[in-house]
Amino acid sequence: MSQWNPNSNSNDVDKFTRLPANRSAGRPRLNTNPFDSPNLSNGERSPSIISNPFASEEDLNLDTRITEPNVAFATSPITNAHMPFGRGASSPGSQRGSVEFLSEQPTSPPPVGYFHSSFPHRRRVHTWRDSMSSTSSNPTHHRTESNEKMIPTANSTFVTETRSSVYAEPFPRQDLGRNGYAQMNFQPSMEDVDLQEKPSRRARASYYSISNIANQGRRTSLPRLIWAAFAFLCTFFIPDFVLLYVGRMKTTISRQSWREKMAMVYLFIFISAFVTFWLEYITSLFCDPPDYFKYSTVISPSSKYAQVNGQAVNMSHWASESTLAAEVSKYPGYDLSPLFPTFTLLAREEGNNTYSDPAIQACIGDLDMQYVADRWLIYRIMNDTGYSVDFTKGQLMSCPLPTSNGSVTGAPCFDHADDVAELQKGIKGELTYTRDYIYENRSSLPNGEVDGSGYVILYGKVYDVTDYLVSASDLMNFSSDIMTRKLVLDRMFLPYNLTQLLFLGLGQDITPYYTGNVSENADLYVACMDRLFYKGILQEDMDTGCAKINPALWATMGCILLLFLFKMNLSNLSRLPFMRRFLFSSSANDSYMINSDMAPYTMLLVPCYAEATDVLKQTIESMAITQYADSRKMLMFVCDGTVKHPSANRETYIEILDLLGYSGTEEPSPQAYASLGQGSKKTNFAKVYSGFYETGRNRVPYLLVVKIGNPREKDELRRGNRGKRDSMMIALAFLERCMDLANNRITPLEYQLFNQCYNLLGIDPRMFKYMLVIDADTQVKGTVLQKLVSRLENDERLIAISGDVRPANPEENVTTMLQIFPLYMRFFSGLAYEACLGSMITINGGFVMYRIWQDKATTSRPSVSPSRAAPYSKQSDDMDRNNLQSSWEANDKRTTIMTGASSNFSLSPPVDVLACCVHPTVLREFATPAADTLHMRNVLLLGEEQYFPIVLLKSHPRHRLGFEPDAIGYATVPNTFRNLQAQQTRLLRTNFHNNIEMLKVASQIGVSYWILAFTKVLDTVVSPVMMTYLYSVFIRFFIGYGLAYTVIAICFLGLVSLHIFYFLLRRQYKYVLWFLLY
CATH class of the missing domain: 3.10.120.10 (Cytochrome b5-like heme/steroid binding domain)
Incomplete structure (x- = not known):
């Protein structure tokens, strides 16, 4: 097989770079050919530009450029085209897992794996991009056909594998403006690519965006059809043309989203009305409110009731059974209170100074007023002609006749306790005046x-x-x-x-x-x-209802009270030492984490947008000085667009570069990648900066990725902005590519990340085992990495673990103070409660560590680096000087062919690890969904950080989420009421829609997950109306409306008191004030 030599003449070079002869003469050519080198003249073309069409001007300086991990080049026997060894080009002596270097002088290779660099007769390993590029109607179907069928020729390989680069090509340095955008009106397409033959239908399909291809085969589910029909029924009276011309909703998706939003409003109003109806009316049906009778109705000739000491009585049903009932039934419409005298309660036996009734004893006997009461009783009986008394027996003989107005005696008296008890069955209600x-x-x-x-x-x-x-x-x-x-x-x-x-x-x-x-x-x-x-x-x-006794209302509010008590007690019990050892602590010693030889490699990902400079400085400083080996951690910042903070004069990424102390003199060239944007924003460009951040005794490597947008966005204010999900996908997809460089395809951006991480920073990105994702406005304590990594190392089931977030500016003003207790409930109490149940469905997306890969077999001590099919080395010192090879046939898998020496660099996948958060299934589920409905827009555009744990649990049902309360971070909370209101609105929408999404997944991973998700959805929907009703209960309690509301108010006041007790027990006195303020 022929090979390229840098000392060959121009004719040899043309053999590799000559354009296809069958190019259409009438087809317009590009203003800038990506295969042309700006440094060469006389029509010469650089092989390095052919191999890497995204190379910039400094990449052509072969004498001063940093050595990159190169891929060998050879002439394909089929097409005679310059391409890396792959299925279209191979050598008899090539071994799988090796990379061939053809020269001592470094060249500029194509991106590692960007051309499909697998070897003949190996079944293709599919990644998340391959799955999303499939045109199958089944979204879960994985294609495993050979590469020869999929990509028949070398040139069609270029078209298929570089769909993003063809869509928006980076331009040479002299054609870029100050922000890296081309100063030309250029919109490339597939027809601008030089082809030896017309691309196949499969090659054309690969040109389209990931999201469009994924949506082509997606079928609308039955629940979605039902919901869309319901939304239309709720808003059928508003036709589309009104929304189009009056509401300015130009697209069908926006109009349907509006209808769905209104349907949700109607549902919320209906649910709130039903809850109110239940609490106010339905509960009253389960109680027996007392009946009331007007005095004028009872004391009348036509009445069938009699009055006895303020009670309306009817004993006609028992008239034949007892003397009392017969006597009462004789006098309907009369006041029979004289027949049941109450003054007999003052009677007592001689020598006995106590009364039988406790109330009488308390107000008379305990105050030594017995003899005064005796004199009153004797005077009362002696001066009333209606009563006849036998003083020898100490009892009444007869009482006044009801018809005599109390002056004539002759009626029986019923003053015994048994008589009073028998009278109770005839009481129908109280008299009113x-x-x-x-x-x-x-x-x-x-x-x-x-x-x-x-x-x-x-x-x-x-x-x-x-x-x-x-x-x-x-x-x-x-x-x-x-x-x-x-x-x-x-x-x-x-x-x-x-x-x-x-x-x-x-x-x-x-x-x-x-x-x-x-x-x-x-x-x-x-x-x-x-x-x-x-x-x-x-x-x-x-009482007009159940104001005194309302069992149904008590049961309803009692269930809510018990839920609050259960959650609060579990979250506070988790602070006890034995509970912490059982739930959170690990048995391993954390001290070995400080040792650079033992600590796993960890990436610290910081998505940035438009944070203030002082906040960014605190965040960077806190992560750099964490108690973790500097050689085992790397900072990675992803700036989501060229935006700036309102109080800043420069873009955010420039502020970050200044804080990091970046001293590079040359501006990096834009690198293309397939973003998650829609329409013209499907392709995005980014710049990569790297270096070492030095502070005190720490020297930490960093990568900075700045999304600058494509040329069509040069006039937009938020150029390159694609959201936090896209920022996370940059890091996750890059790490997924590194898991198998021999078989995966990478974008120019991923190639540049690998190049700078491997060659400049000296870190093999395949070594990263964990990734900490932290918001740019969050600062961490020094032991955070040790705590999180230790938990992940000692629990293989954990796939992600979250920390405790507290406010960084709690006492700035009243607005920040109002947020302290909600943050405590959301980021500690709620997470600790779920952790105690062992079924966490929520993590703090702004402060969470993910597991990138794990060992297949659990050992006594987890490994910190994956083993591969072939060993690899990075530095030139590892070259085997004693084993110089001169032919391809003599090369084995440990060596590569160079003109003067051989070096090892394995592209083989690891053999003893399993991908976790970078598994193709996870990335496909995270990247494929499109924000084409109201629900998915809230999930993907507002709650992407909460959606990723759902994807993890769905893809890895045997793993679980975790919470580490000792890993503490401090987030900057909004200090204005307007920002607070916007944050709470966004949080409410995010929680509701993500919990709905969790309900879909929870049925597949466990009943406990479904119960937690259902209770959280129910809490989100019902809590506003329940809180409003609870306020009304307290108002009724303070105005003395009834016993039923008094009981409820006292119970919830007890819940508040228990909260305060826990704070006092932990000596968190400020939390008591903040809780009362809340």
Whole structure:
């Protein structure tokens, strides 16, 4: 096989670079041919430009350029085209897993694996891009056909594998403007590519974007059809032309999204109305509210009820069974209270100073007023002709007849406890009075012939104090024709101030004066008056529903209370030492993590957008000084577009370069990659910066990727912006490519990342085992990496683990203080609760570490680097000087052919590791979905960091998520109410839609996951109306609406008190203030 030699003449070079002869003469040529070198003249073309069409001007300086991991070149026996060894080009002596260097002088190779660099007769290993490029209608089908069928010729290989580069080609340095954009009106297409033959249909299909191809075979599911139909039914009265011309919704997707949004509003209103209807009405059907009867209705000739001490009674059903029922049934419409006298509660046996009723004992016996009460009782009986008493037996013999107005005795008395109990079965309800009736029928007790009743009102209850005041006073002559009454202290068993208030307040409401005038035991005397003088209640104070006892309402609110208690107690119990050892702590010693020979390689990914410079400085500094070997960690920043903070004068990436101390003099060339954008933004360009960040004793390598956009975006404000999901995909896809360089295809950007990481920073990207993703406004503690890596190393089931995030500016103003307790509930309490259950479905996407790969077999100590089918080396010192090879046949898999020496660089995949977060299935599930519905727009554009854990659990159902409370980060929270409102709105939408997405996946990975996801969805939907109702409960509690609301309010106040108790127990006194403020 012929091979290229740098000392060959121009004719030999033309043999590799001559354009195909069958190019159409009438086809317009590109203004800048990517195969032309700007440094060569006389029509000569550089082989390095042929091998890497994305090479920049400095790549052509072969004497000063840093050596790159090269791929061998040879002439294909089929097409005579210059290409790397692959299925279209091979040598008899080539071995799988080797890379051939043809010269001592480094050349500029094509991207490693960018041309499909697998070897003959090997089945193709498919990656996430291959799966998304399939035109099969089944999205989960993996194609495993040979490369010869898929790519018949070398030139069609170029077309297929470089679809992104053909779409938007980088331009030579002299044609770029200050921002790296071409100063020409150029829109390349597939027809601009030189082909020896017309590309096949498969090659043309590969040109289209990932998302479009993925959507071509996607079928609309039945739930989606039902939801779309429901959304249309909710908004059918608004036709499309109104949305088009009035709402300015130009696309079908925007109009359908609006309809779905309105349908969700209707559903939320319906659910809120149903919850309110349940709490206010349905719960009242499960209780038995007391019945009320007007006094004028009961005491009337047509009434079938009788009154007994403020109760409406009907004993007609039991008239033939007992004397009591028969006697009561004789007098419907009458007041039978004299037959059931309450003053007998003051009777006691001789020598016994206690009363049988506790209330009477408390207000009389305990205050040594027994003898006063005895004198009142004797006076009361002796001066009432309606009662007949046998003093020898100490009992009533007869009571007043109901028809005699209480002056004629002859009716039986029912004063025994058994009689009172039997009367209870005939009670139908309480009597109600109006204020006007009480005032009009009041009595001033001027003489012995009492006209009217001495009623008073206290706390909505009506008391008849006529008999008490008559027996506690004497009638006296004030003048010849005027009589008055004088209180007698010897017969006044109630306090003088209370008795005076009762006498002066007849016919009135004495509630406003009662508490202030009865200075001692005011509530005690109310209970005593209930036993002796109760006659009913006011109509305006009667219970209209289940205000006293509402079991259904208690059960509903009790379930919510128990859920809160369960979550709060679990999250706080997780702080106990034995629970921490069981849930979070690892048995391994963390000290070996500091050792550079033992610590696994870890990438620290920081997606950036438009953060403030001081915040970025704190973030970079905190990550650089973490207690982790500098040689085992690497900072990687991905700037999402050329944007800047409102308070900054320069773009964010320039500020980061200054903070990192970047001292490069030459601007890196734009590198193309297939982004997750839509339409004209499917292809994006990025620049790669690298170096070492030095601070104190730390010297940490870093990579900075700046997405600058394609030439069509040069006039846009947010050039290159593709979102956080795209930023994560840059790192994840790059690491996935590195898992198998021999079989995977990489983009120019990924090639540049590999080149700078491997050659400039001295780190093989295939060694990265973990990746920490952290927001650019979050600072971490020094032990964060040790804590997270230790948990992942000692628990192979963990695929991702999140830390605890706290506010970095908690006391800046009131707005930041309002966010402290919600952050605690969301990032600690909620995560600790799920961790205790062992079924985490939520992680903090702004502070999480992912497992890139893991060992196939668990050993005593996990490995820190993957083993490969062939060993590899990076530095020139590893060259075998004693084993110089001169022929391809003599080369084995440990050596490569060079003109002067041989070097090892294995492209073989690792043989003892399994891909986790960079598994092709994971990346396909994460990158393929398109934001073409309202639901997916909220999932992918707002909650992409929460969507990735869902993809991980779906792709790896045997793995789980974790939480490490000792890994603490500090995030900068919004300091204005407007920003806070926007953040909370975005968070609410993100949580709801991601929990809906989790519900779809949870049924496949476990019942506990489904229960957690369902409760979180239910909490998101119902919590606003429940919180509003809870506020109304507290309002009713403070105004004294009823016992039912008092019980609920006290229970939830107990929950608040328990929160405060936990904070005090941990001596977090500031959290108590912040909790009360919240």
